[in-house]
Amino acid sequence: MVKINGETRDIADRTLASVVTECGYDPARIAAELNGEIVPKSRYESTVLKDGDSLEVVSFVGGG
Amino acid sequence: MWEAVDIIPSKAEWESALRARCGDALYERFSAAHVAVCGLGGLGSNIAVSLARAGVGRLLLIDFDRVDVANLHRQQYKACQTGLYKTEALKANLAEICPYTRVDTVCERLTRDNAPALLSQVDIICEAFDKAESKAMLADVFAESLRGKYLVSASGMAGLGSPNGIKTKRAANRFYICGDGVCGTDGGMRIFAPRVMLCAAHQAQTVLRILAGEEQ
Numbered sequence: 001m002v003k004i005n006g007e008t009r010d011i012a013d014r015t016l017a018s019v020v021t022e023c024g025y026d027p028a029r030i031a032a033e034l035n036g037e038i039v040p041k042s043r044y045e046s047t048v049l050k051d052g053d054s055l056e057v058v059s060f061v062g063g064g
Numbered sequence: 065m066w067e068a069v070d071i072i073p074s075k076a077e078w079e080s081a082l083r084a085r086c087g088d089a090l091y092e093r094f095s096a097a098h099v100a101v102c103g104l105g106g107l108g109s110n111i112a113v114s115l116a117r118a119g120v121g122r123l124l125l126i127d128f129d130r131v132d133v134a135n136l137h138r139q140q141y142k143a144c145q146t147g148l149y150k151t152e153a154l155k156a157n158l159a160e161i162c163p164y165t166r167v168d169t170v171c172e173r174l175t176r177d178n179a180p181a182l183l184s185q186v187d188i189i190c191e192a193f194d195k196a197e198s199k200a201m202l203a204d205v206f207a208e209s210l211r212g213k214y215l216v217s218a219s220g221m222a223g224l225g226s227p228n229g230i231k232t233k234r235a236a237n238r239f240y241i242c243g244d245g246v247c248g249t250d251g252g253m254r255i256f257a258p259r260v261m262l263c264a265a266h267q268a269q270t271v272l273r274i275l276a277g278e279e280q
Contacts, residue, residue: 028197028200029197029199029200030200031200031203031207031235031236031239033235033236033239036236036237037236037237038203038206038207038235038237038239039207040204040207040208041204041207041208042208056235056236058203058219058235058241058245059196060196060197060199060200060203060217060219060248061196061219061222061245061246061247061248061249061250062194062195062196062222062248062249062250063194063219063220063221063222063247063248063253063255063260064103064105064107064108064192064193064194064199064218064221064255064260
């Protein structure tokens with residue numbers, strides 16, 4: 001099981017890229033943190049989620 | 065009646081007052097710090113003023129845009145500066161407010177390609193862009209090639225929601241996000257001076273906390 005934004009989901013062994021797409025995130029507006037470290041987008045395809053991982057996906061909103 | 069004086073405090077007086085205010089240890093940390101402010105709008109112009117006042121020794125201001133009349137209700141520019149590049153207008157304002165802060169400027173758009181080199185010398189990066197895509201781009205450049213630094217970002221400060229909605233969150237190692245995370249301009253929400261200043265204050269305070277070693 002993997003925690004995404006605090007919610008436990010059965011998505012171990014999947015790539016970060018596929019999870020981001022499936023959850024409907026726009027990759028151009030997000031930052032993903034896996035176990036407390038920000039993951040570069042160049043590694044979304046090669047990052048495989050493991051049992052016990054904690055993933056936080058931040059969707060930025062405009063304004064500044 | 066008192067009269068205005070043109071004489072500003074000397075550098076020694078300035079330093080002495082800052083040391084008395086924050087103590088020698090913090091003074092040394094703040095004055096040795098080099099902080100980049102990426103985007104000089106409602107967030108960035110307010111962050112820069114706060115950090116300069118707090119005694120951060122060196123600021124790098126980055127923006128490609130000019131001061132527009134529509135900026136004046138929430139950004140730290142004067143009506144007479146309309147049309148100037150934000151980099152030069154803010155540098156001039158900081159020179160009046162805090163004359164001994166070293167201020168460098170880059171008047172170009174920060175991109176995925178130029179960011180690593182432009183930001184290579186700073187300790188802490190403040191993301192103060194307007195567009196969600198630019199915020200995400202800088203977070204990705206940080207993840208890819210600027211990991212030794214800190215990134216203090218912002219997301220969600222539009223509208224007239226409660227000021228108490230603005231929070232600072234440690235999103236990841238060396239990566240902080242300030243804001244309510246929700247209220248963006250994408251859906252047409254407008255930005256009001258107090259709430260964007262609050263978010264900028266969160267960012268500036270986070271910079272000071274990082275410099276002080278109080279990272280959590």
